[in-house]
Amino acid sequence: MNKLLPPDLLHRLIPLNTLSPRYLQEIRHQLVPRALAAGEVLCDKQTPSGLSYFLLSGVLSLQTPEGERRLVAGSSESWHMLVSGARLSRACALDDVSVLCIDSEQLDRLVSWQHANADLLLELATAGELTDWLETLLENPLFAKVPPANIRDMLGRLEAIDMPAGQVLLREGEAGDCCYFLKSGRAEVMIGLGSAGQVVAELEVGACFGEEALLTDGPRNATVTLIEDACVLKLARENFVSLLKAPVVDELSLEQANALIEQGAQWLDVRLLEEYEQGHAPQALTMPLHLLRLKARLLKQDRLYVCYCDSGKRSASAVFLLTQLGFSAYPLQGGLDGLSAEDYATLLCERGHGYLARSGGRTERSG
Template sequence: MNKPLVSDLLHRLVPLNTLPYRYLQEIRHQLVPRALAPGDMLFDEQTRSGLSYFLLSGTLSLLTPDGERSLVAGSSESRHVFTSGVRLSRVFALEDASVLCIDSAQLERLVTWQHANADLLLELATAGELTDWLEALLENPLFAKVPPANIRDMLTRLETIDLPAGHVLLREGEAGDCCYFLKSGRAEVMTGLGSDSQVVAELDVGACFGEEALLTDAPRNATVTLIEDGCVLKLGRENFVALLKAPVVDELSLEEANALIEQGAQWLDVRLLEEYEQGHAQQALTMPLHLLRLKTRLLKQDRLYLCYCDSGKRSASAVFLLTQLGFSAYPLRGGLDGLSAEDYATLLCEQGNGYLARSGGRTELSG
């Protein structure tokens, strides 16, 4: 039986090479090479699987709207992910080959989170702040759609409280007016009252608790007690609703985006540089999401920016950030994956290093 690949063997695969070890551990069971014999079909028009694929060895035949071509392991193109869809309808092995098959939605979630919050964690670590608790906290599904700018703002509104073991933070049946994040220590969760009570869970650093009562306006459904000395961060209901409720972002169709481009709007490609170099919109600026906050000083406040990525998730995060900083921006609805083969080829018509933003809002060809 094949064993999962270890992380140092994934360094050449984009965007897997951007994920930290703990994220690779989350998808470890999927990092198992799948062997293909000559003629074996990876997928065709009838087997759309929702998976992302990486070629590890051998050669594959790819059927695209422009015809059939080969993908050879070790080539520059083979470093990049590929999926089934209108731009790639059939793939089979021309010789013995091996591939990775990873759930597309899970991969995109991990990549989006890593790139959206990387600069925030770096900033806190540089300032001497221990970020283990925050990294654990942000892996909570509650934060999946919360823009990094809101996370940054939330940190300024938290009340830090040091408490001894045995302190009861929440009581079952009480109304909820706040939630807590566990910065240090451990806590236990109990349900039921009196002799019917039982411990149902134990909370570690980074845990968020008490949020369900705020989301549902229902009484507390459990009692939470510290089982060792710890530090909690308290967030009141008003701040919870304002900061953790994901803002609604207006999305644009490609037709609407193209009309704005003709009126002077600017495309921003928020994917990785290596993804950008494979093909990008005409004169699109390369602005990877994890570098966007640093690069916004090169953008013009009076210009409209249109963001795109593969699935639309990274571009949504980019728009959250840009609007928080006072820019006008919109994401492409559904991302590149939502385009037809013809529209995809028309939009991503340029290759190479492409364009960079310079001070004063100037756009320069990078050479």
């Protein structure tokens, strides 16, 4: 029987190592190493797309547009994920190997949300707000489906209400017109009515409840009662529905982006530094999404910026943040994953530490 991936190995794999324990829990069933014998094919042109691979042990032969090369487990290159497709047409085991196979879209979504939420928490903490309840709330699986830009908007629509112990917030069988978040205090969840009622759970700070009736448009399936004095945050149905809708962001094709770059716009790479160092656009500034709020003060307000990442999710969040801060920015349509192998190689032609933004909007080569 296969065993779960050892934590010390997991901490090396980029960008898996940036996910919180809660997000890792979402993909726990995928964190089981798969063994391949020498000569066995991991992926080729016939393999369905949508998987990312991490090499844990052994040696793989990789067929790319540039030719054939070897990937050896334990090397810094092997810590990065492999994605089958235009940039990797075939991967074959040269000896006995061990790999992880993870759903690419799910991984990218979790990484994007993790980094965007980190920026949000930083913003609130900088403003002097206590964020323990929000940190817990953002670990709720519901919020893995919410565009990060919408969470900021949601915080402005919450109605804070102080309530005493014993207050019933939801009653089983009633229609749902709102949901609640528990900012302080505790509550208990009971199913069944009258003498048949049974307490099935206790809710603590950061809990979200009442959302299921909004998602299904059905009646409440439980009764929730405060067992301590509490502060609850109420979100009306119409605001909850809009919370789940992705904001519209104007995107640029590679041709449009290159035209703007020639006119003086600047590439911003919002991936992790380790991903940036593997290959980045010419003179692209490294601006990881989770650090963007801190580093944005080094950018120029009168310059146009074009953001890119793997799928476009992180860059869409970056553009939303930059726009709020008064900058003009656009994301690359479809991200790097949407480029052909030729366009990818042409765009990400520089390697190493690359370029950093300095005060006054200066760009400095760091190595």
